[in-house]
Amino acid sequence: MKRRGRFAPTPSGLLHIGNAFAALASWLQMRHYGGEFVLRIEDIDKPRSRPAFAEQCLKDLRWLGLDWDEGPDTGGSHAPYAQSKREAYYEEAIDKLIELNLLYPCYCSRSELASIASAPHGLSSEGAPYPGLCRSLSSEERERKAMKKAPALRFKMPRGEACFMDGITGKQCFSGEGLGDFVVKRADGMFSYQLAVTVDDAMMGITDVLRGSDLLDSTPRQLALYEALALNAPDFAHIPLIGDEDNPRLSKRDKSITLTSLHNAGIAPERIVGLLAYLAGWIDRPEPVKADELVASYHTDCLSSGNLVFTSELRAWLFDGASQ
Structure with missing residues (x-):
């Protein structure tokens, strides 16, 4: 059976580089193993979700160099791909x-x-x-x-x-x-x-869930629902969060690290991908790289030792690429 992974953002704000890391890692996992990648918009919380953020999410991911086999704008056999319609x-x-x-x-x-x-x-x-x-x-x-x-x-x-x-x-x-x-x-x-998320992943045939470690304790809850509903559970893997020297998790209040703001600042998407690839251990130094150039080198060997640190030096390197 072909492996199927997904990225499922909540459109309550703009994607930042922590979200980009989860999307990139899940995308690389599927492309590395010849699987299928699904994009699903998790807008079940209607008061917090905004259509404009959902639309911008798709633009940001494509700008980053990611694509998907099924999703809200491409369709597929498991539509609809927005929770508000499910x-x-x-x-x-x-x-x-x-x-x-x-x-x-x-x-x-x-x-x-x-x-x-x-x-x-x-x-x-x-x-x-x-x-x-x-x-x-x-x-x-x-x-x-x-x-x-x-x-x-x-x-x-x-x-x-x-x-x-x-x-x-x-x-x-x-x-x-x-x-x-x-x-x-x-x-x-x-x-x-x-x-x-349990119902959607089961109905969409998701075999691999790769997401942030902040959702680690959601997994036993979801596994209990899978068992109760007699559904096939996927394999789970949790990547570390990206933080800075002061906080283990990047703050959503830091608007400078949203993909939209980085795009508007003239920073090339290859520079963001290169930063994330360096933090994940897919390349040995920060340098611009395209997402599809990382498919062969994808691994999770360096992702089990705790949160990743977006240091002031790395931030300086990233923003040094602005408007070049």
Whole structure:
């Protein structure tokens, strides 16, 4: 079976070089192994998503030298490629999970959830682990609470240890209790990232998910959904984030490192690709290079040792190429 990977940005802002690194790495993985690359727009969060950002994303990726076999502007056999047009599929998944008794209504207020978040505990990409306050409510209690508040729907995360083999960082284990029961549909009717991405990757035949390490603890949640829905799970690999000397993750507030701003500053896309290739260990010094020139040399050998540092020296090198 041909391998299939994807890049799935959220159009809530402009792509920056951290996003570009995830896109480039996933694209190179598929091109290196002769696979297919899919572009999907994850605009399920409609209040935060903007069509203009989605359009600019496509322009920025093509300017960087990336292409895709299926996507919102090229079509394909797994259309549509925007989550805002796929809600019927997510509703079907919700119905199946309800039939399996794997969901329960959660009536917790924002203040109750805020008090959970302020308590001492480990945090994850989903925030504080939900302690299951509404998991065992009686039918009478649910009826009484439903008169006051529309519920969210939470998935009953299996208890015990959840392990998987990451393609870059090796075996990863998480506690089901530490992850907590997570929302799959909000009280306002919005479907969650965890549910939508699982359904989409399965329906689109994605075999390889390569993404940032900030989503590492999303993987056991998604694997639990794959198992519950009897879907084939892809292989997961998580690349390090790009940070600077002061922060482990580049700030979205730094507008100077968006692809659009770099383009407008006259920096060639080959210079950005060369910077990312150097950070990833695909070339031994920063120098301009085209994306397709890296296909043969793609590997993940240097990506398991922690976050990558976009030093002031590298920033100077990048901006030295402006308007040349």
